[in-house]
Amino acid sequence: MYDGGKIIVGLIIGVGLLLFPFWYNAGKAAKAPDPVLTVKAKELKACVMEKSYMTTSHMQLLDKWRHEVVRSGERYYTAPDGKTYYKSLQVTCMDCHDNKSKFCDQCHDYMGVDPYCWDCHIEPKENN
Amino acid sequence: MAMDRRKFLKIAGLSAALGLGGKTALDLLTPGEVEASFEKAPLMQGKKWGMVVDMNKMTEEIMDKCIAACHNVHNVPDLGNPKEEIKWIWKETYEHTFPGQHHEYVAEQYHGRNFLLLCNHCTNPPCCRVCPTKATWKREDGVVMMDQHRCIGCRFCMAACPYGVRSFNWGDPRNAPKDRNPNFPPNMEYPTRSKGVVEKCNFCAERLAKGQLPACVEAADAIEKNALTFGDLDDANSEVRHLLHSHYTIRRKSELGTGPNVYYIV
Numbered sequence: 001m002y003d004g005g006k007i008i009v010g011l012i013i014g015v016g017l018l019l020f021p022f023w024y025n026a027g028k029a030a031k032a033p034d035p036v037l038t039v040k041a042k043e044l045k046a047c048v049m050e051k052s053y054m055t056t057s058h059m060q061l062l063d064k065w066r067h068e069v070v071r072s073g074e075r076y077y078t079a080p081d082g083k084t085y086y087k088s089l090q091v092t093c094m095d096c097h098d099n100k101s102k103f104c105d106q107c108h109d110y111m112g113v114d115p116y117c118w119d120c121h122i123e124p125k126e127n128n
Numbered sequence: 129m130a131m132d133r134r135k136f137l138k139i140a141g142l143s144a145a146l147g148l149g150g151k152t153a154l155d156l157l158t159p160g161e162v163e164a165s166f167e168k169a170p171l172m173q174g175k176k177w178g179m180v181v182d183m184n185k186m187t188e189e190i191m192d193k194c195i196a197a198c199h200n201v202h203n204v205p206d207l208g209n210p211k212e213e214i215k216w217i218w219k220e221t222y223e224h225t226f227p228g229q230h231h232e233y234v235a236e237q238y239h240g241r242n243f244l245l246l247c248n249h250c251t252n253p254p255c256c257r258v259c260p261t262k263a264t265w266k267r268e269d270g271v272v273m274m275d276q277h278r279c280i281g282c283r284f285c286m287a288a289c290p291y292g293v294r295s296f297n298w299g300d301p302r303n304a305p306k307d308r309n310p311n312f313p314p315n316m317e318y319p320t321r322s323k324g325v326v327e328k329c330n331f332c333a334e335r336l337a338k339g340q341l342p343a344c345v346e347a348a349d350a351i352e353k354n355a356l357t358f359g360d361l362d363d364a365n366s367e368v369r370h371l372l373h374s375h376y377t378i379r380r381k382s383e384l385g386t387g388p389n390v391y392y393i394v
Binding site (some may be wrong): 065071073121 | 269322
């Protein structure tokens with residue numbers, strides 16, 4: 001092999017650069033998301049659906065809500081427990097979960113999702 | 129109206145089998161089922177919402193209050209630049225409001241007088257016909273509605289609307305100049321818009337849903353009753369119909385066939 005030494009050195013440097021993200025971030029595991037419930041949300045105990053559904057499928061519910069509200073004008077939602085809610089991310093959801101940075105953003109940042117809801121819908125002012 | 133696909137197909141099939149038309153198909157539903165799915169309140173049940181502007185009662189003060197109330201409730205920013213202006217309700221002179229009516233001998237009191245303008249919520253809205261995504265459409269209660277989630281900002285609707293009621297967001301409204309918009313957005317219960325969508329008056333659909341009058345009407349009522357009157361044009365006993373019956377009214381560019389539903393008593 002001509003210039004074998006140079007090629008091998010080049011390969012080692014190349015592979016090293018390729019694997020840069022791995023060794024640069026080694027030992028620095030991203031913090032697991034830890035969404036915090038507000039006192040108000042904790043006291044109420046129940047969301048509009050059970051917790052397991054909300055954790056995995058709140059986005060589907062929100063999408064359904066926005067469609068029903070804007071396109072069909074159906075603005076009220078009756079939960080399985082019989083309670084009626086005004087379908088609104090900004091007014092109803094964020095009334096309880098008024099800690100966006102410690103609730104929504106926890107998982108969204110970890111998962112690398114960037115919902116554009118907040119381009120228009122106003123996030124609550126956080127005191128803490 | 130809540131009806132799933134299965135139910136729709138059942139009724140459609142049954143109607144076809146019986147050789148019935150679309151109207152009778154509705155009667156096949158359990159009586160009261162359709163009605164029961166709507167909340168009962170006068171301002172939730174209109175079939176053709178419309179407005180009457182009484183220019184004999186209207187003053188500059190009332191118009192300014194109406195504009196302020198609307199733009200405050202809907203988080204409409206004041207950008208201070210007429211080229212990027214966003215407006216839901218605004219003032220314009222008689223000559224510009226009714227270009228076809230104006231002539232050089234027009235009565236003194238109308239010469240240069242300001243009129244209050246807003247979306248006409250046309251019976252035959254050209255904006256809805258041109259929208260490629262159905263981001264704007266005519267609701268069953270007559271409101272020409274906007275779905276900002278669907279708007280792609282093509283601005284066909286702005287070209288189609290002969291009244292100039294639609295505004296385009298050239299930038300993020302939250303970047304509006306702070307000196308003109310202290311504490312923007314003012315209403316924390318209503319969203320703003322994002323860059324690249326079209327917006328306009330929605331006849332306060334979000335307020336109607338709660339049984340409240342449109343914000344402009346409420347603001348006008350606080351100063352002078354019936355300067356602005358909102359109601360159901362389909363209901364012969366409504367206040368708007370009484371006003372239309374007892375006064376001569378004109379509409380903007382009605383010759384275009386759009387069927388504007390905002391009437392002016394002059």
